[in-house]
Amino acid sequence: MSVGQRGKAVAAVLLLAACGSEDSEPAPPSPTTTTAPAITAPPALTPEEQAEADIQTTFEQLIAAWDDFKANASDYGGTSGWNIELVGRWKVEGAANADLANWIAAWRSSEIEQVGRALVARHEVSDVKLDVTDQGIHEATSIACLDMSQLVYVEFEGGAAELPETPALYQRWHMSWTYAPMADPASGTEMPGWYVSQIEVALDEPC
Amino acid sequence: MSPVATLLAVVGSSFGQEVLAVPDQAASCPPGTLWNGAFCEESETPPDDAVTGCNQSDPALINVPCEIDGFVFDAALDRYLLPLAPGQNERYRPPDGDLSHLGYWTGPQEQGWVFDWRKLAANWSLGSYAWGDRGLMWLAEMPGEQPPVVVDPEEVAQQLLEGMTFEPLELGLAPRPLEHAPDSIGLVGAPVWMWVTNAGPTTWGPIEESATVGGITVTVTAEVGSVTWDMGDGTTVTCETPGDAYRPSLGVRPSPSCGHTYTQTSADQPGTAYAVTATATWTATWTASIGVDGTLEPPRPATTAHVRIGERQVIETG
Numbered sequence: 001m002s003v004g005q006r007g008k009a010v011a012a013v014l015l016l017a018a019c020g021s022e023d024s025e026p027a028p029p030s031p032t033t034t035t036a037p038a039i040t041a042p043p044a045l046t047p048e049e050q051a052e053a054d055i056q057t058t059f060e061q062l063i064a065a066w067d068d069f070k071a072n073a074s075d076y077g078g079t080s081g082w083n084i085e086l087v088g089r090w091k092v093e094g095a096a097n098a099d100l101a102n103w104i105a106a107w108r109s110s111e112i113e114q115v116g117r118a119l120v121a122r123h124e125v126s127d128v129k130l131d132v133t134d135q136g137i138h139e140a141t142s143i144a145c146l147d148m149s150q151l152v153y154v155e156f157e158g159g160a161a162e163l164p165e166t167p168a169l170y171q172r173w174h175m176s177w178t179y180a181p182m183a184d185p186a187s188g189t190e191m192p193g194w195y196v197s198q199i200e201v202a203l204d205e206p207c
Numbered sequence: 208m209s210p211v212a213t214l215l216a217v218v219g220s221s222f223g224q225e226v227l228a229v230p231d232q233a234a235s236c237p238p239g240t241l242w243n244g245a246f247c248e249e250s251e252t253p254p255d256d257a258v259t260g261c262n263q264s265d266p267a268l269i270n271v272p273c274e275i276d277g278f279v280f281d282a283a284l285d286r287y288l289l290p291l292a293p294g295q296n297e298r299y300r301p302p303d304g305d306l307s308h309l310g311y312w313t314g315p316q317e318q319g320w321v322f323d324w325r326k327l328a329a330n331w332s333l334g335s336y337a338w339g340d341r342g343l344m345w346l347a348e349m350p351g352e353q354p355p356v357v358v359d360p361e362e363v364a365q366q367l368l369e370g371m372t373f374e375p376l377e378l379g380l381a382p383r384p385l386e387h388a389p390d391s392i393g394l395v396g397a398p399v400w401m402w403v404t405n406a407g408p409t410t411w412g413p414i415e416e417s418a419t420v421g422g423i424t425v426t427v428t429a430e431v432g433s434v435t436w437d438m439g440d441g442t443t444v445t446c447e448t449p450g451d452a453y454r455p456s457l458g459v460r461p462s463p464s465c466g467h468t469y470t471q472t473s474a475d476q477p478g479t480a481y482a483v484t485a486t487a488t489w490t491a492t493w494t495a496s497i498g499v500d501g502t503l504e505p506p507r508p509a510t511t512a513h514v515r516i517g518e519r520q521v522i523e524t525g
Contacts, residue, residue: 070244077333084276084336098325098338105335106243114245132305135294153245167245184292187323188277201242 051194052125055142055177058091058194063118063146065090066100070107070114074156077108093178093188093195100199112153112161118171119147121207125177136181140194145207146171168203175199241337262496264419266329266339275336278325281350283421288322288350291343296321299345311343319347358421361501364493367416367427368503375508376434376485377405381453384512385480392515395469399514400462401436401485402450411449412489429491429505438467439481439514473516480513 045053069076069086076082083104092100123144130138149169153161176198180189189195236247261273261280273280278287290296299321301307311321321343328339378384381400382393393399408414412430419425436444450465461468473481489505 066244077335080334081272081275081336082334088276094323095341098341101335102241102328102337103244105332105337106241106248107245108335109241109332110243110248133294133298135297137294137298148245163246164248165246178295180292181294182292184294186277187290187292187295189292 047130048128051128051130051138051140051179055125055140055194056123059123059142059144059175059196060120062090062092062196063120067114067117069104073108073111073113076104083108088188088190091193091195092197092199093180094197096175096196096199097188111156112163113156115152115154116150118151121145121147121170136179138179138194140177140179142175142177144173144175145204146173147207149206170204170206172202172204172207173199174202263327264424264496266326267424268327268329271327272336275327278323279350284324284344284350285419286324286326288324288344288346290349291321291323299343312345314345314347319345320349321345322350358423360423360425360493360495360497360499361503363418363420363423363425364427364495364501364503367418367425367493368429368491368505371414371416371427371429371505372409373429373487373489373506373508374405374409375510376403376410376487378402378483378485378510378512379404379450379452380483380512380514382514382516384483384514385478386512392517393469395472395516395518397459397468398461399438399467399469400451400453401444401446401465401467401483402452402462403434403485404452406449410487424496425493426495427491427493427503429489429503431487432490433488434465435486435488436465436467437482437484437486438469439473439476439483440469440471442467469516471516472518473514478513480515482511482513484509484511 076086079085083101086104087097087101090097090100123142125140125142128138128140132139147170148167151167153163153167155161175196177194178197179194180192183189183191236242240247240249242248259270259273261271261282262269263271263280264285271280275287278289280286281288291299298304298306299309299312301312301316304312312319322345323341324344325341326339328337379400379402383391385391403411410431413428414430415426415428417424417426433445433447434449436446438444444465444467446465448464451463453462469481473479476482486507486509488507491503491505492500493503494500
């Protein structure tokens with residue numbers, strides 16, 4: 001079982017334990033004379049599992065922010081460096097920061113908006129390396145597959161956009177990740193956490 | 208192992224091996240277009256109406272922002288710089304940094320810092336900035352703390368000029384010079400044609416060369432303004448063109464562009480021939496991207512050939 005599958009299995013067990021059965025009757029109040037069931041703490045994630053979960057959450061947030069921008073592109077632009085400022089709020093650094101800043105600028109230049117959200121169909125985190133330095137820096141790589149088959153592209157006025165080429169329905173993002181143990185605004189790290197440092201996008205078969 | 212190499216090393220174990228053959232889509236957009244996350248979009252030309260005082264030379268962008276999201280433009284290095292976070296910086300410091308083998312740290316291990324550097328690309332729209340080349344570099348001092356680079360544009364221009372090649376002229380003469388035809392002889396009162404047989408960039412110009420030092424681009428342009436022909440008989444002829452080549456089919460007529468007529472024979476000259484010396488007068492001008500310009504003194508290569516001039520003797524008989 002991969003780190004990801006193990007994490008999902010744990011999550012599923014916890015979910016079932018918390019929800020119980022929909023068909024069951026509400027449990028009567030426990031008699032005060034009986035012993036209360038012991039509250040069992042959920043099994044703690046290993047550091048690697050925690051890293052994977054954090055990376056997946058961060059990526060979901062990144063794609064959501066990227067989708068939000070593409071869905072509201074007409075609201076952006078006009079102020080100097082607006083795209084740099086926008087991507088500066090995302091958990092990306094280094095080459096990934098520069099690439100996304102460029103993609104944002106180019107998308108705005110396209111004068112289209114996206115209707116719908118990209119679905120993160122798969123996201124496998126691998127090669128988690130904890131404490132690669134004494135300063136608490138971690139590294140990881142991951143590959144995500146985005147299902148963009150349900151997206152529609154429209155002009156700012158709402159009409160169907162005439163695109164110069166047909167966008168791919170699926171994108172595979174190969175990413176390098178770095179964990180920043182502490183904030184360092186002077187270097188662009190606003191808060192501790194995982195940051196995407198490199199993105200390579202490939203257009204692939206369905207996820 | 209670099210991040211890219213690390214990434215590729217794990218690709219094979221995720222989603223199947225076929226991924227290795229898929230190129231990075233963002234890197235495969237045709238020239239003049241940018242990847243926008245879905246397709247390749249035509250890029251735009253940056254505006255040039257803002258005056259910031261910061262100028263990027265390569266690629267050339269005038270009045271770029273002096274600071275972008277923490278990246279500070281450094282004119283001497285012609286790029287934007289952002290210091291790495293302390294923890295990241297230590298990764299590159301030899302001998303113990305886990306990334307020190309990548310070789311970015313090029314100075315003493317106890318000195319300096321590694322910087323993320325970027326350049327602006329020539330693609331802007333609606334106030335956005337597009338990044339171009341980028342990388343990491345080690346600097347001994349923080350930007351701004353480095354001693355300022357003093358650039359004398361004229362000195363740069365002079366160095367450019369000294370690197371240029373100025374080749375001597377090859378002379379065309381009618382009558383033919385003795386160097387090519389030892390028996391050739393012209394006549395007093397007959398038109399002499401002079402021309403340059405090898406007019407080209409290194410003999411006539413123009414030659415243009417540029418260099419960028421400390422963010423200032425200096426361009427030097429050199430070309431021949433005229434050729435001064437010392438005909439050996441005490442007269443000089445200045446021609447502003449390479450001249451027209453003579454051919455026998457033209458008969459006896461003056462050159463339309465560069466000619467002379469001897470009034471005395473060369474009998475009393477050394478070797479009984481006039482020494483004809485052609486000197487190319489090069490002019491060189493320089494301009495700098497900061498709006499100053501000037502002139503330089505290029506060399507004046509000279510070439511000498513010899514022509515023998517005789518006199519027609521009329522013998523009356525009867």
